[in-house]
Amino acid sequence: MGLFKKFFSKEKKETLDKGLEKSKTSFLSKLSKAVVGKSKVDEEVLDDLEDVLISSDVGLKTTVKIIDALEERVAIDKYVTTKDLHSILKEEIGNLLASNSTSSTATGFEIPENTSNTPYVIMVVGVNGAGKTTTIGKMAYQFKSKGLKVVLGAADTFRAAAIDQLQVWADRVDVPIVKQAMGSDPASVAYDTLNSGVAQGADVIIIDTAGRLHNKINLMNELSKVKKVMQKVLPDAPNEIMLVLDGSTGQNAFEQAKQFTAATDVNCMAITKLDGTAKGGVVIGISDQFNIPVKYIGVGEGIEDLQVFNTSEYVDSFFGQ
Secondary structure (H helix, E strand, O other), X not given: OHHHHHOXXXXXXXXXXXXOHHHHHHHHXXXXXHHOOOXXXXXXXXXXXXXXXXXXXXXXXXHHXXXXXXXXXXXXXXXXXXXXHHHHHHHHHHHHHHOOOOHHHOOOOOOOOOOXXXXXXXXXXXXXXXXXXXXXXHHHHHHHHOOOOEEEEEEOOOOHHHHHHHHHHHHHHOOOEEOOOOOOOHHHHHHHHHHHHHXXXXXXXXXXXXXXXXXXHHHHHHHHHHHHHHHXXXXXXXXXXXXXXXXXXXXXXXXXXXXXXXXXXXXXXEEXXXXXXXXOOHHHHHHHHHOOOEEEEEOOOOOOOXXXXXXXXXHHHHOXX
């Protein structure tokens, strides 16, 4: 992970620190109250710590896993002071995140080296309002900044606003977009986008999809159809199915993750809007419980504030270091 940290710029770290400020302040305040007046980590402290983690949106299952790890450490070391708790807790959370992350080998906004010469296709899923379109726009900008040719596909045809919003981003980033009228078949838009991307020699194709959850069966069928139609053009498409989650919704993000991972083969995630919330602990729980890498996090409104997720930098910022 050292090589990745070397290229994690000072500016990006400052943005990350600022983006996680509310989460850090809330978490450390609760942690301080849990150990006040205590000199060693005992059962009572661990019980209080469990409440701290759950109230910080880490999630029950992940919290239990962290507490179990701490209990093992206390049993082995026999005596752990509350002063040690901060560093031990940070270490355990870091280990937990690292085991479910690709950040140690992350290449940023670049195409993985082991792909073929065909366009790299990313299908983006998530509920409306999670930050899907903004995430796509910021990804397009950062891919283009790396010298890659990007094509967008507006396959969320359920809402006219979704098509219009993606068009705004396409204009802003100055990348081509393929779209049809509202109500068109999403699979048809995806098919046209891949054909267009191949014809234009695109490096990356990003497909937006609808985020309706009122009927999981319909969602599953629609996303499955989109995938099958894309594979008529590019057999390996999509290379990534990225789930975008709104970090500010806390526990609701867990439920959205359950729904979408059941509906399609999500293989990476982006967690957005962490800068406006104290619920940054949700990243820890979601990464652990779904065992799906968190690839990007949104820590600000700026076009460059979608960051490649790096576990060590995230943990440092979350613990105020």
